[in-house]
Amino acid sequence: MKILSCTQQKEADTYTIAHESISSIDLMEKAATLITEAICKRWDKSHRIVVFAGAGNNGGDAVAVARMLFQKNYDVEVYLFNIKGSLSEECHTNVLRLAECGFQKYTEVSTQFDPPKLTEHDIVIDGLFGSGLNKPLSGGFAAVVKYINAAPSTVVSIDIPSGLMGEDNSYNIRQNIIQADLTLSIQLPKLSFLFAENEEFVGEWELLDIGISQTFIEEAQTPYLITEPQDVTTLIKPRSRFAHKGNFGHALLIAGSYGMAGASILAAKACLRSGAGLLTVHAPVCNHNLIQTCVPEALVQDDIHEHYFAEPVDIDSYQAIAIGPGLGQEEDTALATLEQIKNCYIPLILDADALNIFGTHRNHLNKIPKRSILTPHVKELERIVGRCSNSYERLSKAKELANYLQCYIILKGAWSTVITPDGNCFFNPTGNPGMATGGSGDVLTGILTALLAQGYTQEESCKLGTYIHGLAGDIASQRMGEISMTANDIIDALPEAWKIITKTK
Numbered sequence: 001m002k003i004l005s006c007t008q009q010k011e012a013d014t015y016t017i018a019h020e021s022i023s024s025i026d027l028m029e030k031a032a033t034l035i036t037e038a039i040c041k042r043w044d045k046s047h048r049i050v051v052f053a054g055a056g057n058n059g060g061d062a063v064a065v066a067r068m069l070f071q072k073n074y075d076v077e078v079y080l081f082n083i084k085g086s087l088s089e090e091c092h093t094n095v096l097r098l099a100e101c102g103f104q105k106y107t108e109v110s111t112q113f114d115p116p117k118l119t120e121h122d123i124v125i126d127g128l129f130g131s132g133l134n135k136p137l138s139g140g141f142a143a144v145v146k147y148i149n150a151a152p153s154t155v156v157s158i159d160i161p162s163g164l165m166g167e168d169n170s171y172n173i174r175q176n177i178i179q180a181d182l183t184l185s186i187q188l189p190k191l192s193f194l195f196a197e198n199e200e201f202v203g204e205w206e207l208l209d210i211g212i213s214q215t216f217i218e219e220a221q222t223p224y225l226i227t228e229p230q231d232v233t234t235l236i237k238p239r240s241r242f243a244h245k246g247n248f249g250h251a252l253l254i255a256g257s258y259g260m261a262g263a264s265i266l267a268a269k270a271c272l273r274s275g276a277g278l279l280t281v282h283a284p285v286c287n288h289n290l291i292q293t294c295v296p297e298a299l300v301q302d303d304i305h306e307h308y309f310a311e312p313v314d315i316d317s318y319q320a321i322a323i324g325p326g327l328g329q330e331e332d333t334a335l336a337t338l339e340q341i342k343n344c345y346i347p348l349i350l351d352a353d354a355l356n357i358f359g360t361h362r363n364h365l366n367k368i369p370k371r372s373i374l375t376p377h378v379k380e381l382e383r384i385v386g387r388c389s390n391s392y393e394r395l396s397k398a399k400e401l402a403n404y405l406q407c408y409i410i411l412k413g414a415w416s417t418v419i420t421p422d423g424n425c426f427f428n429p430t431g432n433p434g435m436a437t438g439g440s441g442d443v444l445t446g447i448l449t450a451l452l453a454q455g456y457t458q459e460e461s462c463k464l465g466t467y468i469h470g471l472a473g474d475i476a477s478q479r480m481g482e483i484s485m486t487a488n489d490i491i492d493a494l495p496e497a498w499k500i501i502t503k504t505k
């Protein structure tokens, strides 16, 4: 699913009106009908509905919703802020339509606003500003936002919480943005909905399909996409009846150190549960017996060192290599890792401590082979690119890094983002906060290694790997609950996740 900028959304409205024989006012009527339905589904007539509308089309939506709820016998009040004494054409039409149906509780605010007392039982509809917002809110509007945010009512924002920008909020004023409980977004999500620091504004969000032109959406250029099930199910390669393990690659995992055998075991198990033909784990001597016992399917190759990775290995027999989970931060390990990746000619994944090395050895970044996959969480990324003050800045810096290195970056977290060397960003919709537990990332690395070994391209592996990882996480959370689930539970759910994804193909 594409994520369009607010400018593109405006163009999409215009295109739809021009090409789909629907007028602007009817498009608004469609939006209002769906918003009204979503509200009625959640709240009955015992709730007073207090509508705050702006002078643009977001306000037009809100006034139309007020009419529809009034006609369904809801108790509705409308405050329309018409500071400049001019309304958009559609907003004006809806004000007239509201009056025509005998609606009385309408207040148009031009200078003085006497705010009504809002209660816990009230539903506030926020239709002050939508995609037309062009600067942070200030003055009277900021005061209205603060008053709504301070009220105990439930807040429903139309299209986007008023005051929030669709993409970059670096220069916004957080106190002047509506904190919605529910955002009913028109047609497509906004990029800013996917950023952690905006959760307090957006709340839960739902998309309403008002019939914006599919032709426009298909042709629109955007670097931001949300991965959908069919994007990954279509990637799955069927297994030939005559397949043998040689067809599915030999993966090499360099992982673990004294006290961190678990990382290598989790990654190894996930790799084997994701279809690799053969797996060798290269580990320090101290972990040998443990890995052999916990993952009997894997071959174990000992490092020269008792406690940590110290000597690079020959990669001739492998189709993919992952390095990093639980490696530790010994200087010898850093040197061995740099030596290992230099001139690495097979698909490579760098995770965890293999990434931390570049926080302290930044001048070696250019040793990372092109087309490698880097899987940093927020902190690991910031160790390389420097501290970021918000998610938009972090995403931008990650895009710059992916471009500079010509690598794939999976920026992990909720909505893990696959960033390609040419700057496309695929947001992964699966997964849940139960996955915020030690070892979850090692599981992802194992899955990605298996996919690369089986011959999936880097982009395919990243998209499919993050999706299946999150899906297994979702199954694990159903089975065990978000609080109790562990990384091992994600691995235990992988077979079910793979079955689901191959069945829906």
Ligand SMILES: NC(=O)C1=CN([C@@H]2O[C@H](COP(=O)(O)OP(=O)(O)OC[C@H]3O[C@@H](n4cnc5c(N)ncnc54)[C@H](O)[C@@H]3O)[C@@H](O)[C@H]2O)[C@@H](O)CC1
Residues within 6 Å of the ligand: 010, 013, 014, 023, 024, 025, 027, 028, 031, 054, 055, 056, 057, 058, 059, 061, 088, 128, 129, 130, 131, 132, 133, 134, 135, 136, 137, 138, 141, 158, 159, 160, 186, 210
């Ligand atoms: N036919 C259409 O075009 C449709 C539009 N829709 C709605 O229309 C919205 C977009 O409407 P508009 O483009 O009219 O934009 P908005 O309603 O978001 O507001 C734009 C108005 O606010 C002013 N403004 C912007 N930032 C401001 C600030 N910081 N302080 C004070 N004033 C500010 C602008 O000058 C402009 O007059 C969407 O979010 C959606 O809710 C939907 O009804 C779908 C159909």
Ligand SMILES: Nc1ncnc2c1ncn2[C@@H]1O[C@H](COP(=O)(O)OP(=O)(O)O)[C@@H](O)[C@H]1O
Residues within 6 Å of the ligand: 352, 377, 412, 413, 414, 415, 416, 430, 431, 432, 433, 434, 435, 436, 437, 438, 439, 440, 441, 442, 443, 444, 469, 470
């Ligand atoms: N709230 C969340 N929603 C979805 N996925 C999450 C969430 N929190 C964590 N995850 C996923 O769990 C994994 C955690 O990885 P990481 O932080 O590297 O863990 P570790 O280093 O302990 O293995 C990532 O793939 C991340 O996307």
Ligand SMILES: [K+]
Residues within 6 Å of the ligand: 058, 126, 127, 128, 129, 130, 157, 158, 159, 160, 161, 162
């Ligand atoms: K709004």
